[in-house]
Amino acid sequence: MPLSDADLVAAARRGRDAAFGQLAVRHSPALRSFLRGVCRDHALADDMAQETLIKAWRNLASLENPDVFRSWLFGIGWRLVSQHRRAAGRRLQREQDWSDVQGQQRSEGISQQESLALEAAMHALTPDQRACISLCLAGGWSHGEAAEVLDMPVGTIKSHIKRGRAKLLAALGGEA
Amino acid sequence: MSPNEKLTSFLMADQAPAFDPGFIAGLEERMARDRLLSRLWQLAVLAIAIGAVCFGLAMASGPQVLATAFSGMDGVIETPGLLLAAIIVAAGVYLPRILPRALIR
Numbered sequence A: 001m002p003l004s005d006a007d008l009v010a011a012a013r014r015g016r017d018a019a020f021g022q023l024a025v026r027h028s029p030a031l032r033s034f035l036r037g038v039c040r041d042h043a044l045a046d047d048m049a050q051e052t053l054i055k056a057w058r059n060l061a062s063l064e065n066p067d068v069f070r071s072w073l074f075g076i077g078w079r080l081v082s083q084h085r086r087a088a089g090r091r092l093q094r095e096q097d098w099s100d101v102q103g104q105q106r107s108e109g110i111s112q113q114e115s116l117a118l119e120a121a122m123h124a125l126t127p128d129q130r131a132c133i134s135l136c137l138a139g140g141w142s143h144g145e146a147a148e149v150l151d152m153p154v155g156t157i158k159s160h161i162k163r164g165r166a167k168l169l170a171a172l173g174g175e176a
Numbered sequence B: 001m002s003p004n005e006k007l008t009s010f011l012m013a014d015q016a017p018a019f020d021p022g023f024i025a026g027l028e029e030r031m032a033r034d035r036l037l038s039r040l041w042q043l044a045v046l047a048i049a050i051g052a053v054c055f056g057l058a059m060a061s062g063p064q065v066l067a068t069a070f071s072g073m074d075g076v077i078e079t080p081g082l083l084l085a086a087i088i089v090a091a092g093v094y095l096p097r098i099l100p101r102a103l104i105r
Helices: A005-013 A017-039 A042-058 A066-087 A090-101 A112-124 A127-138 A143-150 A154-171 B003-012 B021-061 B064-071 B074-078 B082-098
Strands: none
Touching: A005 A017, A005 A066, A017 A042, A017 A066, A017 A127, A017 B021, A042 A066, A042 B021, A066 A127, A066 A143, A112 A154, A112 B003, A127 A143, A127 A154, A127 B003, A143 A154, A154 B003, B021 B064
């Protein structure tokens, strides 16, 4: 039977790095996917994910409830990305994003034109909307869980998803 | 494909692989480096503290206390191979603890 997050956190707090490694194996795919959705730059998102995990490892002692490790980890990632966004110039970041998009994974069943239109629509969303879309639509998180991670009311999460999804569908020429 | 399916497909393109040994190896390497730096800092602080205590004792007791301490070491230092053995034992005990895991494998 696999150990729970709380068991692994307890072991990692006792200095067992392998236990934290297991937590990383368990949660890094979802964390990276979330950050990729928010950053729109896979390489930057993966760097941010690694930074998030290192920060979590260093601050494991400050986690009050080990059962909510996943939300806590994603919250760290969200704050790191927000800090990075503030630090980087918006124009510079946008140019970087456009050039990075070319080398990223191509979606199946979508033409290049549609993919570019969706990418442009994603860039036009606010970072909060992208985070909500990435967590709830792509990651399958509940609105409550997303509210905890992003430190927003559930109503705001729902509103961000509704508006963001409408803008993305409008970019495809679908219903808004 | 409907616009909804296209949107889902577009969002799925951001999904990271379920298992990525390269990413985990990079993380473990950073953790090992972090651990090594933290231990080196601890050892540096300990060395400075011990040095300060020894310096204080020497200053308080006068230089003759150092001469007395080192005179008792003469026999130990002159024993053939003892210093080499001490270095080998210390390396065997401490190196696996402080070296990054990737270097030992």
